[in-house]
Structures are given as C-alpha cells and as structure tokens.
Amino acid sequence: MKVIVIGCTHAGTAAVTNIKEKYPESEVVVYEKNDNLSFLSCGIALNVGKVIDTTEKLFYSSPENLQSIGIKTNMKHEVLDIDFDNKKISVKNLLTCEVFEDTYDKLVLTLGSWPIVPNFEGGKLDNIVLCKNYDHAKDIIKRSENAKNVVVIGAGYIGVELAEAFEMQGKNTILIDAEERIMAKYLDKEFTDIAETEFKNKGVKLILGQKVQKFEGSNKVYKVKTDQDEFEADLVVLCIGFAPNTKLVQGKLDTLPNGAIIIDEYMRTSAKDVFAAGDCCVVKFNPAKDTRYIPLATNAVRMGTLIGKNLVNPTIKYMGTQGTSGIKIYDQCIASTGLTEEVAKNTSDFDVDSAIVRDNYRPEFMPTFEEATLKLIFDKNSRKILGGQIISKTDLTQYMNTLSVVIQNEMTIEELAMTDFFFQPHFNKPWSLLNLAALKAL
Incomplete structure (x- = not known):
C-alpha cells in the first residue's frame, strides 16, 4: 500500500507516524513545500518575548526523524495538481524546477491554513509581515530588533500574545482590531475586560472598533491608517x-464556501481513498451540533491520528471538538471551551442563560490564595451546558478541559452540580468551582 501525504505540519506529522506504526510495510511518501515540518507556530510569541531563546526549539520532529522510521520526506516539493480518478499527482521540485508525476493507493490531505491578507493599499511595503511559520518567526524577530513602534493587527490569540511579547521587549505597541473587544470569539466581556486592563496597565495601546484602511511609507511602512485614526509604525x-489552504482541491472535493474540506467521522473526503485532516478541514462542533472551521493544533493532531487508525477500515470515529483553548496574558491565566454567551445568544436554537462565580480557589486559611472567576453558559430548555470560561492569577485552566468533557457528553446543569470532584486544601475547596457555578445556575 502506497500512501502519499501532502503537507506535513501537525496533522501530517501525526498521520504519517500513525500510518507507519499501524502499517509498517506500507510505503509512506510526504510532499512538503517548506524545508521543515512540525513547527509549533503557537510558540512564536514566546520566542519574540525571549521566553524561548531559539526558534528551533519550536520543532517537535524533523524530516530526518520521519526518515528514520521509514517515511520518505520530499521537502521543497509543491504538489501542482491531483487526478483523483486515476490516483496520481503532479509535483514540482522547487529546488530543481523538475515536474513529475506520482501515484498513490491512499491520499492524505493535510494542507493546513494560511493567514488572511486583505488587499490593503500599501500592503506590499516592507516591514509588513505575517505570523504563521518558521520563516515568519525568524523574520519577525529580526525586523523587530530595530523597530520602535510595532502595530499588531488582529486581537485574536496570536495577536494578543504578540502584543504582550513586543511590550515586554520595550516596544511601543499598538493592538488594532475591528471588534469592540479583544479575543471576542473566545471570551465574554467579563473576561476580556480584565485582559484589556492588563494591557492598558502595561502601556499597550488598544485600538478597538476600528478598521485598517491603508499603510503609508516609501519603501518601508511608517504609518497605519484606520477609518478613524493613524499610527506610526516601524513594523x-x-x-x-x-x-484553509485548499486551492489545490477547489472544485474537485466537497468543501464549505470558505474552502474547508468536508470530511465524515472517519476523516474521509468526498473522493474515494482520500482523507483529510487539520486546518484544511471542517470540524464537528459539539456545542452547536454543526460543522465549523476551527483551526487549532489540538484538532489537527487528533484528526491526523485518526487517519492512521481509519486508513484501511473505518475503526474509530471522530468525536468532534469543543474548541477548547487557553492563554496567559501577563499574570492572568485564561481558558475557554464551547460557546460564549454572546455567540450562543446569536444561535437561534438555544434559550441561553449563564452563571458566574467569583471565589478564592482554595481555603482562606491557606498561606496564599487567589480569586478565580468561572462562568458557565447553558440552555434553559435542555439544561445542557454549552460553554464556559475561567480566569485567575493561579493556573486553573484545566477546569476548562474538564468542562470540555462535560459538554462533549451533553451533561446538564443538574448533573454538573452534583458531580464528584476531590477536595484537598492545597488545591481547592469542598465545592469545586464547577459545582458552585452549576449550583448557582440552579
């Protein structure tokens, strides 16, 4: 059995290692445009902020590692076309410019994603950069060395983490987003208010509810203009x-309007013997019982692993995702799972309510303790829990991993209120914060 894998970051690396483990006699061939694989882009901000001293530490595998277990890795090779009917691909060697064909028995598409880049006026000026891969990381670090005024556009997790990292390096940092709040997709206002205060206290300028219109400069950018204001910028x-980075299969496979490949619960696409995983795909989003595009490394490694399990026979079903995520902003440890209250209220299927508890995470007789804020979102009709968020200066983010399981298993407020959690004064109180929030909801 010959398996060709196109693209090899998180989903691709997970797929090939699991395929080779389960089918050691198979021929596994990787085609990757870059000269590296398995790069953890979520660590770029840590590298910029010098929490991690070298960019190379963000790799967890390499072409050599995969070759050592019998996988043929073709780096700097771009797949130009796929003939699904005849099971063959056209490939270009980017070093020699040679174009050749290859054939497969099974094809794995782990094409990943690419940053959205609007067609801004002045967008081609130097020192306007992206943040996605290894080359971007090195470029950002090099260019930021001599930059005084740094503008980050987009206040999702990556933008927020970068803004913190630049501020920690002494840069005049501006964070711009068209939304009225930072991280609006992941957190409700009670939580973003705290995070925004952290930034303001550190001197990061938050420009929210403004849309970038154009960049100005001669060769290099020196100004960012929004629909309301303008800001100096060296970087x-x-x-x-x-x-989703899916132009290669556009019009050939079933996709969402945005290009995300539609897969079934065994990672199979609409073409025979063709599987897909990771940021190029849809995911089953359990809280809303629909399919969505949620590019996360955690989704990618699970889906890639499932391809290895289901390559020959459908064996293990994809359980879906709650979109669970976490972030640390200065001293604040934040995590969320499922739907926010704001998003849930815009979903017509739910009659949404929420409950918030603010309590010290462990008994006050302990030498130290910190306050935590935890929120539950639930449907008043079904009583099922739809989402949750937590914030504290103590790392309590694992509560959201627990709540992810609760949502996946469709537990109700009543069930969570009486769920058994341990008590030990070093760690918590007799009632878990999750219990308390559910009891308050009752």
Whole structure:
C-alpha cells in the first residue's frame, strides 16, 4: 500500500507516524513545500518575548526523524495538481524546477491554513509581515530588533500574545482590531475586560472598533491608517485570521464556501481513498451540533491520528471538538471551551442563560490564595451546558478541559452540580468551582 501525504505540519506529522506504526510495510511518501515540518507556530510569541531563546526549539520532529522510521520526506516539493480518478499527482521540485508525476493507493490531505491578507493599499511595503511559520518567526524577530513602534493587527490569540511579547521587549505597541473587544470569539466581556486592563496597565495601546484602511511609507511602512485614526509604525504584523489552504482541491472535493474540506467521522473526503485532516478541514462542533472551521493544533493532531487508525477500515470515529483553548496574558491565566454567551445568544436554537462565580480557589486559611472567576453558559430548555470560561492569577485552566468533557457528553446543569470532584486544601475547596457555578445556575 502506497500512501502519499501532502503537507506535513501537525496533522501530517501525526498521520504519517500513525500510518507507519499501524502499517509498517506500507510505503509512506510526504510532499512538503517548506524545508521543515512540525513547527509549533503557537510558540512564536514566546520566542519574540525571549521566553524561548531559539526558534528551533519550536520543532517537535524533523524530516530526518520521519526518515528514520521509514517515511520518505520530499521537502521543497509543491504538489501542482491531483487526478483523483486515476490516483496520481503532479509535483514540482522547487529546488530543481523538475515536474513529475506520482501515484498513490491512499491520499492524505493535510494542507493546513494560511493567514488572511486583505488587499490593503500599501500592503506590499516592507516591514509588513505575517505570523504563521518558521520563516515568519525568524523574520519577525529580526525586523523587530530595530523597530520602535510595532502595530499588531488582529486581537485574536496570536495577536494578543504578540502584543504582550513586543511590550515586554520595550516596544511601543499598538493592538488594532475591528471588534469592540479583544479575543471576542473566545471570551465574554467579563473576561476580556480584565485582559484589556492588563494591557492598558502595561502601556499597550488598544485600538478597538476600528478598521485598517491603508499603510503609508516609501519603501518601508511608517504609518497605519484606520477609518478613524493613524499610527506610526516601524513594523506591522498581520494576525487577522486564517483560511484553509485548499486551492489545490477547489472544485474537485466537497468543501464549505470558505474552502474547508468536508470530511465524515472517519476523516474521509468526498473522493474515494482520500482523507483529510487539520486546518484544511471542517470540524464537528459539539456545542452547536454543526460543522465549523476551527483551526487549532489540538484538532489537527487528533484528526491526523485518526487517519492512521481509519486508513484501511473505518475503526474509530471522530468525536468532534469543543474548541477548547487557553492563554496567559501577563499574570492572568485564561481558558475557554464551547460557546460564549454572546455567540450562543446569536444561535437561534438555544434559550441561553449563564452563571458566574467569583471565589478564592482554595481555603482562606491557606498561606496564599487567589480569586478565580468561572462562568458557565447553558440552555434553559435542555439544561445542557454549552460553554464556559475561567480566569485567575493561579493556573486553573484545566477546569476548562474538564468542562470540555462535560459538554462533549451533553451533561446538564443538574448533573454538573452534583458531580464528584476531590477536595484537598492545597488545591481547592469542598465545592469545586464547577459545582458552585452549576449550583448557582440552579
């Protein structure tokens, strides 16, 4: 059995290692446009902020590692076309410009995503950069060395983390977003208010509810103009969002309007013997019982692993995702899962309510303790929990992993209120914060 894998970051790396483990006699061939694989882009901000001293530490595998277990890795090779009917691909060697064909028995598409780059006036000026891969990371760090005024456009997780990192390096940092709040997709106002205060206290300028219109400069950018104001900039980082990198299969496979490949619960696409995983795909979003585009490394590694399990026979179903995520902003440890209250209220299927608890995470007789804020979102009709968020200066983010399981298993407020959690004064109180929030909802 010959398996060709196109693209090899998180989903691709997980797929090939699991395929080779389960089918050691198979021929596994990787085609990757870059000269590296398995790069953890979520660590770029840590590298910029010098929490991590070298960019190379953000790799967790390499072409050599995969070759050592019998996988043929063709780096700097771009797949130009796929003939699904005849099971063959056209490939270009980017080093020699040679174009050749290859054939497969099974094809794995782990094409990933690419940053959204609007067609801004002045967008081609120097020192306007993206934040996605290894080359971007090195470019950002190099260009930021001599930059005084840094503008980050997009206040999702990546933009927020970069803004913190630049401020920690002594840069005059501006964070711009068209939304009225930072991280609006992931957190409700009670939580973003705290995070925004952290930034303001550190001197980061938050420009919210404004849309970038154009960039000005001669060769290099020196000004960012929004629909309301203008800001000096020596370096601009675009963190507006991501789109599936699926031009290769456009019109050939079933996709969402944005290009995300539609897959079934066994990672199979609409073409026979063709599988897909990671940021190029849809995911089953359990809280809303629909399919969505949610590019996360956690989704990618699970889906890539499932391809290895289901390559020959459908064996293990994809359980879907709650979109669980976490972030640390200065001293604040934040995590969320499922739907926010704001998003849930815009989903007509739910009669949404919420409950918030603010309590010290462990008994006050302990030498130290910190306040935590935890919120539950639920449907008043079904009583099922739809989402939750937590914030504290103590790392309590694992509560949202627990709540992710609660949502996945469609538990109700009543069930969560009486769920058994341990008590030990070093760690918590007799009633877990999750219990308390559910009891308050009752």
